[in-house]
Amino acid sequence: MSNFSGCSHTGLVMNKLIFSSIFVFFIIIFQGQVISSSSSSISMVEEGDNNINHPIEEYFSSREDLVQLAGYGEEKLSTVIVTGTVLCEACLHGESQLRAWPISGALVAIKCRTSKKWGKTSSAQAVTDEYGDFLIDLPSHLHAIPNLDRACSVKVLQMPKNAPCEPANLSKQKALKLSSVGNGIRAYTTTGDLKFLHLTSRPFRACRNRGASH
Numbered sequence: 001m002s003n004f005s006g007c008s009h010t011g012l013v014m015n016k017l018i019f020s021s022i023f024v025f026f027i028i029i030f031q032g033q034v035i036s037s038s039s040s041s042i043s044m045v046e047e048g049d050n051n052i053n054h055p056i057e058e059y060f061s062s063r064e065d066l067v068q069l070a071g072y073g074e075e076k077l078s079t080v081i082v083t084g085t086v087l088c089e090a091c092l093h094g095e096s097q098l099r100a101w102p103i104s105g106a107l108v109a110i111k112c113r114t115s116k117k118w119g120k121t122s123s124a125q126a127v128t129d130e131y132g133d134f135l136i137d138l139p140s141h142l143h144a145i146p147n148l149d150r151a152c153s154v155k156v157l158q159m160p161k162n163a164p165c166e167p168a169n170l171s172k173q174k175a176l177k178l179s180s181v182g183n184g185i186r187a188y189t190t191t192g193d194l195k196f197l198h199l200t201s202r203p204f205r206a207c208r209n210r211g212a213s214h
Contacts, residue, residue: 080138082110082176084154084190086128088165090198091207098207102132105160110136112145112152125157149176154190165196
């Protein structure tokens with residue numbers, strides 16, 4: 001009986017060792033598969049990141065395309081200019097004709113309605129030269145205003161200190177008219193000169209009446 005018991009005990013120990021070895025073997029294989037699978041997943045994620053088109057890059061690319069299509073923006077592809085003349089008129093004593101002088105250094109502004117619903121406006125300014133002429137290069141964001149000649153008007157904001165004309169009627173405005181289009185340039189001019197009355201002038205009727213009598 002003792003020999004049988006010893007053999008049985010030895011067999012049980014051997015069975016446990018074999019089972020433990022098999023269990024450890026399967027654990028090692030399982031861990032290897034998990035590590036391999038994780039590495040593959042990380043590699044796929046990295047490759048996916050490299051192939052993703054980032055929204056920010058797409059935004060800037062499409063924005064540049066839109067700027068070029070619109071014809072205005074950072075790269076100026078179109079030009080809109082507004083020109084006109086500011087004069088000082090007088091009916092002098094002993095003369096039958098009105099006389100006019102250019103006003104140099106007058107501050108001129110163009111004002112445009114950019115929204116009918118809210119009454120929003122935008123403006124640009126220029127200063128007259130020695131001939132009383134001014135040229136306003138309209139900002140790009142105003143180029144696309146529909147019916148620009150109707151939406152915009154020009155007025156004198158400020159006369160130079162030595163101007164011989166009355167600054168009282170600075171509220172007068174002039175509308176625009178399209179004068180030329182070509183080579184990416186639209187040119188507008190005022191519908192007449194911006195004229196102001198000389199300080200020493202008589203009423204304009206005096207010159208007109210005298211001219212008619214002659």
